[in-house]
Amino acid sequence: GAGVSQSPRYKVAKRGQDVALRCDPISGHVSLFWYQQALGQGPEFLTYFQNEAQLDKSGLPSDRFFAERPEGSVSTLKIQRTQQEDSAVYLCASSVSWGAGNTIYFGEGSWLTVV
Amino acid sequence: AQSVSQHNHHVILSEAASLELGCNYSYGGTVNLFWYVQYPGQHLQLLLKYFSGDPLVKGIKGFEAEFIKSKFSFNLRKPSVQWSDTAEYFCAGDRGSQGNLIFGKGTKLSVKP
Numbered sequence: 001g002a003g004v005s006q007s008p009r010y011k012v013a014k015r016g017q018d019v020a021l022r023c024d025p026i027s028g029h030v031s032l033f034w035y036q037q038a039l040g041q042g043p044e045f046l047t048y049f050q051n052e053a054q055l056d057k058s059g060l061p062s063d064r065f066f067a068e069r070p071e072g073s074v075s076t077l078k079i080q081r082t083q084q085e086d087s088a089v090y091l092c093a094s095s096v097s098w099g100a101g102n103t104i105y106f107g108e109g110s111w112l113t114v115v
Numbered sequence: 116a117q118s119v120s121q122h123n124h125h126v127i128l129s130e131a132a133s134l135e136l137g138c139n140y141s142y143g144g145t146v147n148l149f150w151y152v153q154y155p156g157q158h159l160q161l162l163l164k165y166f167s168g169d170p171l172v173k174g175i176k177g178f179e180a181e182f183i184k185s186k187f188s189f190n191l192r193k194p195s196v197q198w199s200d201t202a203e204y205f206c207a208g209d210r211g212s213q214g215n216l217i218f219g220k221g222t223k224l225s226v227k228p
Binding site for chain 2: 056
């Protein structure tokens with residue numbers, strides 16, 4: 001597609017439930033990023049893929065968060081045993097190549113509410 | 116530690132007023148800086164970016180920003196705002212060599228018609 005596509009757009013999960021958020025990056029983009037944006041805050045880095053390799057996961061807040069990109073295109077962010085503090089918008093972004101200075105294109109986000 | 120700060124949380128202007136949104140960064144070494152805009156209900160979009168060279172950078176929709184190294188600043192400006200500029204604006208800088216970004220907390224701009 002023309003842009004970064006994310007699904008679901010909105011998800012309400014009961015505390016303790018597992019959720020999976022999908023990202024379809026722009027076709028051919030090598031780099032893929034996940035960010036978490038809490039209400040009233042700027043996006044915060046979670047993890048980064050170069051093709052299928054997860055090169056940086058330093059931003060994942062706990063071992064309940066897991067991301068994969070098995071074929072170097074679509075990526076899934078999984079959150080196990082969701083907690084209320086996981087409520088946020090999860091943004092996926094991609095760029096054509098790796099390295100500082102490349103334009104990063106964002107999806108519209110997946111809004112997660114944990115009740 | 117690398118950081119980006121935006122001083123204004125919410126700015127309210129009337130149409131045709133001039134705009135300046137502050138952004139300061141805390142970095143060592145080479146700096147790449149960006150401004151993103153998020154219109155209501157839409158995704159983050161790149162307004163402009165600075166890598167090197169001319170410190171005055173022009174972006175889309177009449178926006179510009181000036182990189183002032185001595186002040187560690189990258190303020191966003193527009194001479195005359197329109198109602199359609201109502202949005203949230205995020206300043207960001209590179210985090211490491213991968214092209215990842217560190218964002219400020221954002222400034223919400225409301226333009227009254």
